[in-house]
Amino acid sequence: MTDVTIQIDNPMEIPFRRNGFIRFLNVFLGRKVVVFGAAIILALIVAAIFAPIISPYDPYSQNLSESLQPPSRAHLLGTDRFGRDVLSRIIYGTRVSLLVGIVSVGSAAFIGMTLGLIAGYFGRFINTLIMRFIDALMAIPPIMLALAIASALGGGLWNVIISLGISLIPTQARLMHGQVLTVKQADYITAGEVIGASDWRIMIKHVFPNCLPPLIVLITLNLGVAILAESALSFLGVGIRPPGAAWGSMVNDGYQYLLSNPILSFAPGFAIMLVVLAFNIVGDGLRDALDPRLRGTI
Amino acid sequence: MAASHLLEVKNLTTEFRIGGSVIRAVDGISYYIDDGEIVGLVGESGCGKSASQLSVLQLIPMPPGNIVSGEAIFQGIDLLDFDPDGEQIRAVRGGKIGLIFQEPMTSLNPVLTIGRQIIETLVLHLHMDRQSARKRAVELIDLMGIPDAKQRIDNYPHQFSGGMRQRIMIAMAVSCNPNLLIADEPTTALDVTTQAQILEILRNMVKAFNTSLLIVTHNLGVVARYAQRIYVMYAGRIVESGTVKDIFDNPCHPYTLGLLKSVPRLDEPKGRKLVPIVGLPPNLGNMPGYCAFWPRCSKRSPACKKKPWPELRLISGQHYTACDYDFDKK
Amino acid sequence: MSDNTLLEVKNLKMYFPVTKGLLRKTVANVQAVDDVTFSISKGETLGLVGESGCGKTTVGRCILRLYRPTAGRVIFEGQDISLWPKDKIRPLRRKIQLIFQDPYSSLNPRQSAGDIVGEPLTVHKLVKNNREYRERLGELFRMVGLDPGMQDRVPHEFSGGQRQRIGIARALASNPSFIVCDEPVSALDVSIQAQVINLLQELQEELKLTYLFVAHDLSVVRHISDRVAVMYLGRIVEITDWETLYENPLHPYTKALLSAVPIPDPSLEEKREQIILRGDVPSPMNPPHGCYFHPRCRLATPECSRVKPPLRQIADNHAVACIRV
Numbered sequence: 001m002t003d004v005t006i007q008i009d010n011p012m013e014i015p016f017r018r019n020g021f022i023r024f025l026n027v028f029l030g031r032k033v034v035v036f037g038a039a040i041i042l043a044l045i046v047a048a049i050f051a052p053i054i055s056p057y058d059p060y061s062q063n064l065s066e067s068l069q070p071p072s073r074a075h076l077l078g079t080d081r082f083g084r085d086v087l088s089r090i091i092y093g094t095r096v097s098l099l100v101g102i103v104s105v106g107s108a109a110f111i112g113m114t115l116g117l118i119a120g121y122f123g124r125f126i127n128t129l130i131m132r133f134i135d136a137l138m139a140i141p142p143i144m145l146a147l148a149i150a151s152a153l154g155g156g157l158w159n160v161i162i163s164l165g166i167s168l169i170p171t172q173a174r175l176m177h178g179q180v181l182t183v184k185q186a187d188y189i190t191a192g193e194v195i196g197a198s199d200w201r202i203m204i205k206h207v208f209p210n211c212l213p214p215l216i217v218l219i220t221l222n223l224g225v226a227i228l229a230e231s232a233l234s235f236l237g238v239g240i241r242p243p244g245a246a247w248g249s250m251v252n253d254g255y256q257y258l259l260s261n262p263i264l265s266f267a268p269g270f271a272i273m274l275v276v277l278a279f280n281i282v283g284d285g286l287r288d289a290l291d292p293r294l295r296g297t298i
Numbered sequence: 299m300a301a302s303h304l305l306e307v308k309n310l311t312t313e314f315r316i317g318g319s320v321i322r323a324v325d326g327i328s329y330y331i332d333d334g335e336i337v338g339l340v341g342e343s344g345c346g347k348s349a350s351q352l353s354v355l356q357l358i359p360m361p362p363g364n365i366v367s368g369e370a371i372f373q374g375i376d377l378l379d380f381d382p383d384g385e386q387i388r389a390v391r392g393g394k395i396g397l398i399f400q401e402p403m404t405s406l407n408p409v410l411t412i413g414r415q416i417i418e419t420l421v422l423h424l425h426m427d428r429q430s431a432r433k434r435a436v437e438l439i440d441l442m443g444i445p446d447a448k449q450r451i452d453n454y455p456h457q458f459s460g461g462m463r464q465r466i467m468i469a470m471a472v473s474c475n476p477n478l479l480i481a482d483e484p485t486t487a488l489d490v491t492t493q494a495q496i497l498e499i500l501r502n503m504v505k506a507f508n509t510s511l512l513i514v515t516h517n518l519g520v521v522a523r524y525a526q527r528i529y530v531m532y533a534g535r536i537v538e539s540g541t542v543k544d545i546f547d548n549p550c551h552p553y554t555l556g557l558l559k560s561v562p563r564l565d566e567p568k569g570r571k572l573v574p575i576v577g578l579p580p581n582l583g584n585m586p587g588y589c590a591f592w593p594r595c596s597k598r599s600p601a602c603k604k605k606p607w608p609e610l611r612l613i614s615g616q617h618y619t620a621c622d623y624d625f626d627k628k
Numbered sequence: 629m630s631d632n633t634l635l636e637v638k639n640l641k642m643y644f645p646v647t648k649g650l651l652r653k654t655v656a657n658v659q660a661v662d663d664v665t666f667s668i669s670k671g672e673t674l675g676l677v678g679e680s681g682c683g684k685t686t687v688g689r690c691i692l693r694l695y696r697p698t699a700g701r702v703i704f705e706g707q708d709i710s711l712w713p714k715d716k717i718r719p720l721r722r723k724i725q726l727i728f729q730d731p732y733s734s735l736n737p738r739q740s741a742g743d744i745v746g747e748p749l750t751v752h753k754l755v756k757n758n759r760e761y762r763e764r765l766g767e768l769f770r771m772v773g774l775d776p777g778m779q780d781r782v783p784h785e786f787s788g789g790q791r792q793r794i795g796i797a798r799a800l801a802s803n804p805s806f807i808v809c810d811e812p813v814s815a816l817d818v819s820i821q822a823q824v825i826n827l828l829q830e831l832q833e834e835l836k837l838t839y840l841f842v843a844h845d846l847s848v849v850r851h852i853s854d855r856v857a858v859m860y861l862g863r864i865v866e867i868t869d870w871e872t873l874y875e876n877p878l879h880p881y882t883k884a885l886l887s888a889v890p891i892p893d894p895s896l897e898e899k900r901e902q903i904i905l906r907g908d909v910p911s912p913m914n915p916p917h918g919c920y921f922h923p924r925c926r927l928a929t930p931e932c933s934r935v936k937p938p939l940r941q942i943a944d945n946h947a948v949a950c951i952r953v
Binding site: 490498 | 679680787789817818819820821822823825826844845846847848850851852870871874884885886887888889890891892893894895896897902904905906907908909
Binding site: 186187190191198205 | 692694718719720721722725726728729730733734735736737738739747748751752795798801802
């Protein structure tokens with residue numbers, strides 16, 4: 001069906017030129033559900049930054065006389081067993097969630113992509129070495145790894161970040177590696193070689209940018225994964241330690257009162273769900289918007 | 299003109315709706331093919347030559363495609379009256395009209411042996427029993443010049459070279475004794491010597507089975523060698539038609555003339571300068587009201603822009619052109 | 629060889645090993661190029677023609693030293709570059725350039741046209757400052773018939789023919805003396821092919837370029853080349869000037885190849901003899917004994933299956949590898 005594809009043969013004839021970024025935004029924000037996801041993420045970022053201003057109470061101050069109160073006008077989501085305001089703790093919890101997500105995924109992406117790029121580009125011995133290492137890493141279940149690190153180093157924010165970061169490296173490295181192998185086939189990589197560019201230059205200028213779109217999608221999806229995993233670790237008690245406000249540990253705290261005061265677990269649980277959903281939706285939206293098949297169409 | 303043609307297409311128009319724009323890939327074309335004839339349909343990519351053939355067999359995806367108007371009378375019946383997913387049109391495709399595509403690998407099922415695929419066709423269209431269908435399949439493969447037909451029939455498509463796969467496609471296409479073969483760029487993906495082999499097989503099939511053959515191609519040499527009549531397409535329309543001699547010895551449309559001047563010929567003397575056709579093919583989504591070749595035409599005049607695209611007019615015999623320029627005056 | 633020789637290829641062999649298993653044991657060799665010898669003079673165009681898999685592209689890539697030849701010598705401007713290490717090759721890339729077949733895959737979709745054409749200038753530090761860079765870019769764009777105002781556009785905003793021009797401009801940026809054109813027009817539409825062929829010819833005249841023109845289309849190769857080498861299964865079977873190629877081809881494969889190319893002239897086509905070859909090209913992993921062409925050859929004798937025919941000089945400008953000639 002090569003005959004019927006639209007050809008924009010003469011750029012002069014294109015009535016108005018839109019650059020790549022605007023085209024990307026058009027597709028990305030063209031779907032309502034993606035706008036919804038993006039709005040949630042934006043709201044969370046705002047909440048995390050301005051937590052002290054937004055939250056009605058100090059999330060750490062205990063007031064045992066007001067413990068386990070149901071939702072009321074004073075405490076919109078009630079209080080926990082130490083009398084701390086649940087809403088304030090959830091708002092502060094976004095800080096932990098986003099910090100864990102961004103730092104662990106960010107460092108995993110950086111390390112994983114670098115390893116995948118080097119392995120895929122140079123191939124041969126280096127490839128075997130790096131990719132077998134990644135395979136070994138992949139064989140360790142992330143929760144196991146986190147538990148091991150937590151038991152060795154103790155829990156806490158930074159150990160959670162480290163263990164999650166390590167466990168997220170393989171997916172990033174594998175995808176990058178696969179992308180590099182595809183992109184390497186393209187003639188423009190040979191062209192880079194022919195004009196005398198160094199390996200370094202070809203890797204950074206020609207290979208890397210063309211590998212990126214699916215990796216951006218993966219990073220978004222992994223943010224959801226990391227936030228969920230942090231909650232799971234905190235729930236298990238090897239994550240953020242009390243009195244830190246983390247959603248996972250809040251679910252755990254409320255667990256005992258599930259029948260009498262379900263909001264204690266449901267509210268942070270809902271927050272976790274919302275965030276993971278938002279990141280997945282945005283990831284899907286990015287996948288559509290970055291799809292190379294949409295490139296060049298008007 | 300003969301009383302009735304094997305296939306006569308009248309005023310066929312096909313549009314595609316892509317994004318916000320409507321692309322008229324085929325713009326009111328008419329042509330015919332008689333029994334035992336080899337006809338060439340020539341044009342560059344995007345001119346609508348493939349889309350027109352797919353329209354006739356209702357093989358274009360709908361939507362975004364849409365056959366706006368036209369008739370395709372094959373043996374007295376209008377193929378466009380049939381339901382596109384119905385039994386009747388399917389009996390015609392692969393039955394009375396055989397199809398050969400450019401890339402045989404995508405048309406053959408990779409997980410079935412080629413024998414099985416040919417046998418299925420025979421059982422489906424000719425209601426043969428499996429045993430005789432297998433015998434016939436071996437005969438067909440043998441006829442295509444594939445050695446060891448008996449053994450190779452149980453091979454899978456990937457075990458054959460590109461040229462061999464194209465032979466298998468032809469074997470499948472002729473398996474049901476079609477009255478018409480439509481070959482869409484049958485040799486574009488192949489090497490020249492393989493191309494010659496394949497086209498020779500096609501020519502022999504036409505002679506042996508008295509079928510007709512429509513070759514859709516961009517290669518002027520191929521039609522000069524094999525076709526009796528030619529239709530030249532540009533931007534969805536037929537701009538010139540006639541016998542091979544008409545078209546090559548006395549081209550009467552500036553586009554045909556331009557094509558002939560722009561291709562290097564094997565027998566040319568040194569120093570012959572190619573005369574390219576300037577500019578680019580038009581954007582089918584945004585066609586002017588006048589002749590679409592005007593921006594690239596070497597014989598254009600301001601008057602051309604004031605009238606709609608000229609209809610085909612008779613030059614002599616069967617020779618028609620869609621241009622008002624008088625080539626004899628010069 | 630005379631002083632006028634720019635490039636000499638001597639007994640070039642390029643075998644690609646086929647490996648199997650974890651230890652990458654070589655189980656066979658694909659003999660992509662098998663003992664190829666030719667030379668190209670300054671300002672000349674040598675056409676290299678053959679069917680897919682005949683090794684013509686590999687020859688080009690060996691000259692560009694994208695591959696390290698298995699054996700043989702590649703002598704460019706008097707220096708044997710066939711074994712040079714990578715860091716020594718890089719500066720040489722200024723002088724030997726490549727034009728690709730596929731105008732879509734050969735341009736980085738994430739670079740602007742200007743960046744693509746200007747990259748060799750940056751890599752080889754050929755310009756002193758930004759102003760010089762801009763000037764040179766404009767000059768290159770105009771040279772290939774593109775509007776310098778289109779520098780900021782990305783490849784997908786150009787048509788196939790225009791993209792090919794961008795690729796040509798990139799190849800010209802470092803002022804090369806020798807360009808390997810690898811099927812530069814075969815991906816283009818008929819009416820655009822002529823534009824690019826003419827451009828290549830004009831550039832050659834203007835910049836005194838030397839071309840190795842690799843293509844499968846005999847008409848195009850003959851049109852642009854001074855001499856033509858015909859390859860079959862990794863070997864050159866015949867090499868001669870453009871005129872003799874059509875008037876007096878000697879190798880049976882050349883004859884078959886010529887006869888397979890239809891000429892857009894029906895009256896002539898009626899008279900032409902057609903040679904239809906039997907079967908397929910054998911696998912380069914396991915080529916036939918003796919002359920590689922003998923299983924498909926009309927003139928083959930038992931001797932042909934025993935003797936590997938050398939490329940023999942039979943006239944001043946004509947060499948054939950066939951014992952029956």
